[in-house]
Amino acid sequence: MVRLTIDLIAKSRNHFKKKRGLSFPEYLKTLTHLHFSSKNIEDIGDLSMCRNLAVLYLYDNQITNICNLGFAYNLTHLYMQNNNISQIDNLCNLHKLSKLYLGGNRIAVVEGLEQLSELKELHLENQKLAPGEKLLLDPRTLRTLADSLRVLNINNNNIDEIRDLSLLKEIQHFSAADNKLHNTEELEDVFKHWPLLLEMDLSGNPACKKPKYRDRLITVCKGLEVLDGREINELTRQFLINWKASKEAKKKKNNKHFLTRPMIPHHLTSKSLNTVAQKLEIPLSRLLNRAAVSSAICSPVDA
Template structure:
């Protein structure tokens, strides 16, 4: 195994050559890029003299923990993938760090990012996790990263849901392949929180094998350009977006129709009378519509009557044009009793009444004489049946 020391840096560094006229301290101070990848390094010595480091390559080694890099205030890129690191720590002093590569380690919790306000890329793919466990996310770190992080790679970490990640509203690229995501609806709810997302990779998840997976994901976010490593055709995108808008419009129409549907609350709503602008009194629902709790069910009166409403309105309109018999009888209450005809007569037509009156007159004329001016017959002296004292039966009643 190899220990990274200042002497080793001076002897083997290939990124920046030491000048003949400068000493070791001047050389280390001048270093900005340091590459010791694939050197079997498992320990790191004090590198505090390398104050101007901005890029440090230490991937593919056997480093057990993140080295103390508090001296490197200018460090922007740190490559530590494929090591033996088990915990994220000692990163707070790196205020200018913008890219961090920690994939292929043994990290179980994404944490320790509370003060990295300029971190734009974080790569945490394929952690060597204990059997049956998944990568966890510290809420405090996510809250801090929400103001800066743009690229997140969490592929191959046994993730079965990503709801916690919706806080990362600055994301433009999200790589989450080879996990255990199954619910497209949950994923859609998270992606809706990312207005700047243009690259998304969900390949290798169970949901990627569902019918119309690609179409359903494309419409989740208008800004998507690349899905699962394949560019989204603009024509395809416009067609799917139009389809989504039409579907949403139908759904809203259906919801509005359901909201406008009248609900029974003790009485049915008044029905309008065609052509009058008036309303019928409310109709009581049948007794069978009452539930066991004493309330009323939402029912439809006369559901089997085809065109019933129009026919009902036509009958109502016709009935309104006829004279109101009830009001007429009320107005005729002052008529003297002698002028009221028997109820049976009212049921006859005008022609029947005329025939009855003529027959009666002819019958009387055979047995008695016509009355004189006093109202008595000339032969018998009796009052004519068509006379009634000083009152004569109105002809309108007979007719």
Template sequence: MVRLTTDLIAKSIGRKHHNEEHLAQYLRKITHLNLSDKNIDAIGDLSVCKNLRVLYLYDNQISQIQNLDFASNVTHLYLQNNCISCMENLSPLKNLEKLYLGGNCITVVEGLEKTEKLKELHIESQHLPLSEKLLFDPRSLGSLAKSLSVLNISNNNIDELEELSVLENLSYLTAADNQLQHMKDLEVVLSKWTKLRRMDLTGNPICHKPKYRDRIIIMSQTLESLDGKEIKEMERQFLINWNASKAAKKKKGETMTNEHAAYLHFSDFKTHPILPFHYSHSGKEKPNFLALSDMQKVERISLPRTLEKK
């Protein structure tokens, strides 16, 4: 077991022969600390590192986020590929801008209510229990609504995105290798993500839907790249015009269908016409009052001129 302490830092930077006072002065000044792949399983007391801005702790054996009360100045925290199962004790990191947690065992995105400056969250490829998906705490999402611009949630068995629609400043979403399959779900979030520039959904069932790319380009007016392929303005304009033309033809077809139906309804009166008069046994014309009564109910039918003269 290896615990992250100031002694470990001293060894890693080759200052084990300096006295404690010089070491303390150095630790108070450092802004970047890289202790990745050191087999560390716990974060100890680093309170002397008050000016730390960037902390690299990826590729270790850390199971719990702890002892970061000193880290109010940290802007970048790299904790990917550890054994972390719970997002906790992150409240002191009030200036945190980028958080990397990919490749851990996290089941719920939470504990971010105080990290209101967070711009990037990378939480891809969690080692989830069988058939479970990554979940999101609404309180954390609400806190990140105005700040988060980059989100990586790839390979987390996610089957819908609607709850993420509150992230109004999102500009780059990576959600590859999930279980997204409904275009309606995408339509909802894309109408809210008015600043989205790039999106990657490769490896999702939705990618096999008919005209998948065309439909998404029409849904989002701001998207510049989809699944790693650039969206050119000429392509978007063509699809918008094509879709508008298709909609117009459909509307025209519906109008013609309605008019045809109305004509068929009106033609029922002509199938078996009732003459406005009938002949008596003497051969003289007599008004057919039943016919006249029925005809008066149909405004568009005019009386024969022969009957008008009479």
């Protein structure tokens, strides 16, 4: 089993470049970046001598557990995509962590991030899930990330609804391509809570095939610049926003007109209706139309 330890760092020519006048322990204290991707590493050992570690590259390995990183108070970037991690844990001391890459693992529930209030990017794409399983995000983690998270990638995780994500009001870049999102109304309800959204990718979801899908999302996401890899023309956006506002105003006016127009009692005779039409200065045919509607509304229903 390959284990990431101080000895492994010492054996690596890429890392052990002893500076003049520094012992190896002193050198370890100066390290800010560790590059150990694609090294068949299965476990993380004691690295506590690397107290100033800020960026750790461990992607494309065989790691099953996140461990022994409690010392890394200065860590800001952690790259652990494409390993065999099934649970997110032991990150509670990493208060400065701003970017976390965990795509291509075996994570089914996103949790254990309740102490990461500075996290700005979370990458969780392409989890190796069991058949019928979908990626879930714990509400406690979402509440913690609500004021900090700017980038979220949950591509290809069998996700069929994202209503709980409306808490993430600081989101600027959102990727949820190749999932099972189908409810356009739900998407609109979520995205109206994201005023800072600039770029979004929902390609490969059933919702993309719905009528007016793109038009509807553009009118809701008023700051969106790119949708599904295509830039949004500002003139197009303004036209769609104006068209939607005009349509809603017209609908509201028609509803108001219907509710306020005079109701014609259904029992009036033809002569009475003719007299009413003359007083209202409208054609008798239009008045008869109103009489029909009034009759349908006011007449008692047969038992």
